[in-house]
Amino acid sequence: MNILYLHGLMGSLNPEKRQIVEKYGKAYAPSIPYQTNKECISWLYHNYKDKNIEVVIGSSLGGFSGYYLSRLLQVPALLFNPALANRSVTQNIPEITNIHREPMHIILGAKDDVVNPKSTLQFIAEHFPSTQNYQIQTLPELAHRIPLQTFKTSVDQFFTTLLTNNIPKKHLFLDDIRSADMVYEPIFSNSFDVVRSYEEFVKYITTFGLPDFISFDNDLGLDTNGEVALDGYAATKWLIYESGLDLSNLQFAVHSANPVAAEQIKGLLNNYIKFLNKK
CATH class of the missing domain: 3.40.50.2300 (Response regulator)
Structure with a gap:
């Protein structure tokens, strides 16, 4: 399985988290120039559309990008504190007309003081299409940064559910x-x-x-x-x-x-x- 990991504004996929992701497949984790390129979503799409990406994982600004990229690629997504409602840097959103029914799991930190979880929930209520298959999990003690154990638990639960539900028909x-x-x-x-x-x-x-x-x-x-x-x-x-x-x-x-x-x-x-x- 090919997995695309999208970091936040100043982030990266550290070795410990990479090891967790690579339990389930090959991890692509590009360095994303959010501050110098307003077209990062389109840039990512054109760079990875032919890589047979099967899952997108993103955090913060990477969660924002991951939401739209998963729709463009028609793949499931796991998004940590996605900056859907507001962002500190400008990013253009490409036009997306296709219907996305792949599962999307969103993890929100109730104590996040960078990405307001209430604004994210309001964005989801107002903008997610009725056809979108999504699940929201709010963690009472989680802030903006994702601790290693929280990341591991969320990734394991996501893939367990995904792989269980994706048993192919004959x-x-x-x-x-x-x-x-x-x-x-x-x-x-x-x-x-x-x-x-x-x-x-x-x-x-x-x-x-x-x-x-x-x-x-x-x-x-x-x-x-x-x-x-x-x-x-x-x-x-x-x-x-x-x-x-x-x-x-x-x-x-x-x-x-x-x-x-x-x-x-x-x-x-x-x-x-x-x-x-x-x-």
């Missing part, structure tokens, strides 16, 4: 628009996890391994540059030639409305599975 549905219940009966469709792009498909299987059943669409719309996105056939080729997984027992279907593309995917997978089972 069926995967690849389609850029449709939901599984538009193709399969409800008794079956509820067992699917849904991925919308080639990149999400690769990330899912790299993270969770091979599902018992995959349902492929072919046409996956446009990418962020307005170009035709890598399609279901490309996902099939990645699965066969690059994933390194044993596909000999893979069950699959193709629900593409394009009959030519559907036959390409079926033919490639069927022939490869037959080849494996003849060995």
Whole structure:
């Protein structure tokens, strides 16, 4: 798991806290120029959008940045005393239009005299979208700085909850628009996890391994540059030639409305599975 840690205005990730974070994955902890760069959120996004970041952790001004960055990256976040309402340095907030449903855990110190917890709670009440999945924990004795034991307890609880809730389902549905219940009966469709792009498909299987059943669409719309996105056939080729997984027992279907593309995917997978089972 790749974890992005965002420090506060004058902070950094010390070795003790890094060790706690790296219990759960590789920690990226960049030095962030808050005082000289008003576009730190965009700067962080462009530097880490291709690093397969799966969790954002931030403290104070890093918690502020982490809130918006987790929405841009569509990943869970753990935020300590995030400076959401007010900041001592100017930072521009990029436009974010996507819906963020990943879990967000916010730790507030009741004795914080730098980031007012009441202002943070008011900001959350007024600005968090109704679709946001968030949990707030206020610690009565916590001030602005996060002691090592508090950090460890919070990080351990966050990842325990996250990993428990992220046990993958056994069926995967690849389609850029449709939901599984538009193709399969409800008794079956509820067992699917849904991925919308080639990149999400690769990330899912790299993270969770091979599902018992995959349902492929072919046409996956446009990418962020307005170009035709890598399609279901490309996902099939990645699965066969690059994933390194044993596909000999893979069950699959193709629900593409394009009959030519559907036959390409079926033919490639069927022939490869037959080849494996003849060995």
